[in-house]
Amino acid sequence: MNVVVIVADTWQFNYLGCYGNSWINTPNIDRLAGMSTVFENAYAEGCPTVPTRRALMTGRYTLPYGGWMPLGTRDQTLTDIMWHEAIRTALIYDTSPMHLPRFGYGRGFDTVRFFRGQEFDHFYSHDQCNLDPDRFHKPVYRDVPGKGREELLASRYCRQELLDYLPQRQHWRGEEDQMVARVAGEAIAYLQQRDKSRPFFLWIDSFDPHEPWDPPSVWDPDLCCPYDPEYTGMEIINPVPTYAEGYLTEAEEHHIRMLYAEKITLVDKWLGKVLDTLAQERLMDDTLVVFLSDHGQPLGRGVHGHGIMRKCRPWPYEELVHIPLIIHCPDAAPRRVASFVQTVDIAPTILSFLGITERGARMQGKNLLPLIRGEKDSVRDFAIAGYYNFSWSMITEDWSYIHWLEEKHFKENPLKAAAAVGLHDYQENTHVWTCTPGSEAQLPRSDELYDRRKDPFQQDNLLGADSGTATDLNRMLFDFMRSLKAEE
Template structure:
């Protein structure tokens, strides 16, 4: 059976790389190759590469319409992929989203949740993968895959969270954010003053001090976290190439705060700022920031995004050079976004379920070119990743996996589950949308806001007061129905 596949020299053609320092490939597409030609040597299944990028906003990626943030590698990858135009996390933040990715099971509505001892206050649903729950890595390992994960997300490496399940290699890039990697007391108050703004709270002080201690030795760009994660992943490919089929998870924390990319990336977006660097936001109202500080915060985030994109390109180039892109299903997604003042909030406040926080990136690249260059408005989500990968490998997903197999869309078909709406949860807050309207508010239906997303996609005009009937209907038919009844409450 003749098919078209994407050859190793067809990947990552993009423009505008010079200023961002991106590494890109040429472009050509060969046709008429045999289906069997892309299978790994000695195996009967494709490899799987899963890339997770933390806090990446959809509206900061060129492939999703942005015209001023430089993401040439993401944009090039999107041209070779099926692009989901309306992906959302089924729950957030970090751990909730990753539980869904690794288990294929919805975390929301957070029933029977118990806070993790010793972790301080965490959002509802922030807890380990339950003992005995099968993960995507478990299933692939049982089917002969060599599994590896590399990340700088420190929560993943706390043993009680169980994210190590099923992985042969579990590599931690140390020093990100609040990781107690180096003694924080080595950073003086004078040095701290360069990063503290009027109105910053003690939590920010603590985080910045630890981060500065961890990164004090950064000199060359290869010292930065995105370079270490994607560079380390590229190195792992050398060994994994000999162990095909393999499953590689590359979980990159940037552009999560603190934002401190190499200066050349920040200068792409703001090269005239003078003052303390707002690298760590106070989660909540943005009114403690001056206009100049808010502009600088956006530039720092944008610089982190471009920096991460540059090193994503490095990793993809290596995969191309080794020939494994010819043999691999690649999925790239983000877990959530980040508020940068657009609705009067910065950070990830629970009640700020606006596009800048909820709208994510989701791409699937198939080695045969299935779905390449096409878009789908299906409500793809984090808990769909595991069943999609397993189905693409001709492996039946375990019954626990509630997500939907998205692979039929690659063939021009439709998933079995018809989604005319979507819901998600974040701590005590819920969100729901359909093709016309979007609501968000508290778990009990109070403090609800309503937006006409067809005519007001940026959610500027709250219509809840004018249309309480629509709010009640959506909360009843979407939120309560998807949750299986009234939502739990935790004090």
């Protein structure tokens, strides 16, 4: 038996046809969904990029323990386990935060193929560039005490991201040069040239559709964005992570979402070629195929992102933490599952499929195969999500509740993006566990409570009207976190 994991970074779950979107074109992932299990309530427990992948690879929670952390000597990853099982392993990716030397997320893979040029990578920044970054960059600066300087720093960093990215981008001549195309092409080559005498584990990690959102319509004068054909304004491909109000016009904000949608359609096309190759190589009958994203993305006002553009900390809202998760299991009929599942559940599910569960004893996730095979209806009554040292949230069938760990962080730095703080310089703080038993019942004013059935995208905070429910959820959340801490 083989396993293929496909991670597409920054994909809002509701930007997929199989999750109910009626206007976006994602035929290939939808086709996979039609032969697979679609998890309707999958959540990333600790955001964003690296914490999620740590949970995926180790089957252990990250949220109560740490943020952007390297793999440690006590961490047991899927590839650590497969090293002892004569399974060929390969990682094909362009997700540069995983590749940063301090993190070590290529550990244990027999084959590693990395494509340079995405976020945090300055490899091309010294090349001469004929593209003006200010053609695609809209800065922001508001003279608001405590926020203006921060937004200015974020603007400068976003412009620097373009200075890193555009020198290589200027040479692209067609779709085949897109980063997702290169990742998909290498994955296809691996599948076609693999050692067919050995089982394999292939991890494909595409940073697209992560920003910058520069699909073909941005570059080709003969094209217009298929989702926003009448737009004639500035192409803001790398917006500043901040409040949309006072920064972007409604037309600009809408167009950014449509560029994101166009990029998603492009990613769907190239991942579809990988799925086609799996079928052509007759692998679908003996291969577990897992498709998911690490997190979504706030994309502006209202239900699109609570007024936020890009994943500013510390808000763990639905548009960020609710993720698509589709698993094709050869011996299971297609179905949709409503049970809550989490990123920590992927690793134990893979080990169970491969029949080597005894090696995953330290994993905290749940095996999802009983759900996939229709043997169970549920494995969890709730999900958790959040940002380490900033926020915890609990999602149940009826409610979603958000708790701020340190109110001072929320008040002093509400717009801190990863860029502005230089790879999360707050990660060493360990004051998360300073809450004493009983103190959680005294809810800080900033906590939030939403009726999940009536208000799934969390627009109407009911904390003041139903503090009793919030207190109950707060206690449940802290009890669960204490249980995880006890297993550390």
